[in-house]
Amino acid sequence: MSDAKISEFDRATALRRRQPGVHDALLDEGWAVGHAVNGGYLLSILARALGADLPHPDPFTISAHYLTASLPGPATVRTELARAGRTLATGSASLWQTDDTGTEVERVRVLATYGELDQLTEDVRTSAKPPHFPPPQECFSPRDNPAGSAANPAMTDRLDLRLDSATVGWALGEPSGSGEMRAWFSFADGRDADALSLLTTVDALPPAAFELGVTGWLPTVELTAHVRARPAPGPLRVALSTRNMAGGFLEEDCEVWDSEDRLVAQARQLARPR
Amino acid sequence: MSDAKISEFDRATALRRRQPGVHDALLDEGWAVGHAVNGGYLLSILARALGADLPHPDPFTISAHYLTASLPGPATVRTELARAGRTLATGSASLWQTDDTGTEVERVRVLATYGELDQLTEDVRTSAKPPHFPPPQECFSPRDNPAGSAANPAMTDRLDLRLDSATVGWALGEPSGSGEMRAWFSFADGRDADALSLLTTVDALPPAAFELGVTGWLPTVELTAHVRARPAPGPLRVALSTRNMAGGFLEEDCEVWDSEDRLVAQARQLARPR
Incomplete structure (x- = not known):
């Protein structure tokens, strides 16, 4: 090749x-x-x-x-x-x-x-539901960042992220207080997702804590990811949430759903706002 | 000593x-x-x-x-x-x-x-809420197991577990289908909880998957626990949930709350029903 x-x-x-x-x-x-x-x-x-x-x-x-x-x-x-x-x-x-x-x-x-x-059974009894948010064309691209695209991290150019506008208050200085972040995730060059790339997907969005008013660098102390199925082709939906911000640390949970409504990855990280 | x-x-x-x-x-x-x-x-x-x-x-x-x-x-x-x-x-x-x-x-x-x-800040902005279930005296003790106490795992004797009766349908052959399990947790000899014992607490209840009708041994593949605060004295509340049972594996989430309503530990495991 x-x-x-x-x-x-x-x-x-x-x-x-x-x-x-x-x-x-x-x-x-x-x-x-x-x-x-x-x-x-x-x-x-x-x-x-x-x-x-x-x-x-x-x-x-x-x-x-x-x-x-x-x-x-x-x-x-x-x-x-x-x-x-x-x-x-x-x-x-x-x-x-x-x-x-x-x-x-x-x-x-x-x-x-x-x-x-590929050796896993086809049995799916997942009770979790995929996140509901508008289609990609109605979502916010970091390339439309009001602060200019130079304000984005370099990795933004590698991705086609479409953030749910309900979770981008932070970018306008008005965090919603929800501790949630949702986005469509694709690679900018169209590469399909696989088990390996899901591990990038689980840590690719702006931190959910931005919607709690946390700003700046949020280094990860530890991140654990479960890959549960090979993702189908097409954009992934990613939903982040932070529920336990205390003592100078916070957890962030992540779910990744594929185009066939399968929960293909779950992750949780412990991070320390600076 | x-x-x-x-x-x-x-x-x-x-x-x-x-x-x-x-x-x-x-x-x-x-x-x-x-x-x-x-x-x-x-x-x-x-x-x-x-x-x-x-x-x-x-x-x-x-x-x-x-x-x-x-x-x-x-x-x-x-x-x-x-x-x-x-x-x-x-x-x-x-x-x-x-x-x-x-x-x-x-x-x-x-x-x-x-x-x-002890070096962590006192700042708590946790949005998660403690689980609500009846007080210990109204809960089910595994010692009251209708199948006889010999049916309990040996470790049951080390603990004073009080299971929310809403999550013990499995013990009567009638799992609720909810994938949830809740209990009060204490050591049988009255030892207070600490950071070390919380790591036992996060894997001490019957599996939440029992309420989905899963039976038998459910070996853990991986378990990650975050200890977020030193627990206050008194019984702990433990809430388990399973949302993603698929492909022959399942995840189980665990929250541990202390007597002062603090979320002191969070854990997630990947398990494989046999």
Whole structure:
């Protein structure tokens, strides 16, 4: 496949295997938010490495603890198998970067259990309902940001996000107080969603806490995502909510629904407003 | 302190430090569910080891991936520091047991970030509301199990659980279909709750999926818990819900509220009905 046919996301999360369990990555400045690189994008890179090294291909549940801010540039991913079972396999992975003094610094550590999504039963007894909000053409694109598109994080250009106008009060200085955020999610270049990209989707929207009046950088301490089904083609619906802001930390819950009304991913993160 | 003054929970989760980063534990058959040991109890043991070895004492967020069933008897916990920061520290830990052939087998692996609960701000802007259900004396004790108390898991004796009668239809063969479970939680010997014991509380109730008609063993694949505040003395209220049962897996969400109406812990697990 020629490079031109590879999606921007796949190029930006590509790995080169240096030796068994060790991969080279290049963190793309196009996925930056401020000086650091987005946590969901990092999760997809770590998940790609584990998918290559574990005996099952798909992340079923992955927990990431963010240690230090990852910066655009070279990175190393190291994986370690914990257990390989018949249907599930568990492993750890870490992403490292070399700092100005030549010291290798750990950025993110993950622990994940993998399986094969195609082997799951077709049985669906989900009682959760997809979020209801207007179609994409009636939603707010960050490209229409009243503060100018330069005010958007770099990663905004990689995505086609359409935010429910009921949850963009924060962008006008009038947060609704609801602690909710909803959006349609697609890649700007039209790449279809898959298990790996869902891990970027769960951390791609503006924080739900913006609608509570929280501003500025909201670093993730820990994020756990469950991938429950391979997403159907088409735009995804993402619904975030924050219910427990206390003691200088907050949780954010995320649901991702595909075009066939399936709850394909659930995630929760613990974040610390600065 | 004399042994008689130590609570059952503290005795059952006690560790003996063999060498730096290595602890001996004895998994108590009193915390069994069937042949295996309860996952929340195991989480408290792993969290105790990390609390002893990391530079901050309290688990803020801990993710456990359950690899093989833990059995009553000796176990070894090994911890590893990933990063020690000024207010947060992250580390991994694993629990191992030696099987019949003399091979050491990994049972559970965790990744956790610790801090100091007493250092958190008093700021509370939680919008979540505590669950409403009848007081303990009007709730159902598993000791009143119509199938006889021998039908209860061993760990039931360690606890004073009082289940909301609206969520015990499953015990009478008439699950409500709601996917919810609510209970008052105390230790049978009156031990007060703390950060460590909350990790047992989040996995101590009958599974919410029982109210969906699921029966039998429901092993946890992964469980992540956030401890958000030190619980006040008194019984805790625990609310479980399952919204996404599909493909042979289900998620279960857990909230724990203390006697001062504070949301002290949140947890989510991915489980696989057998």
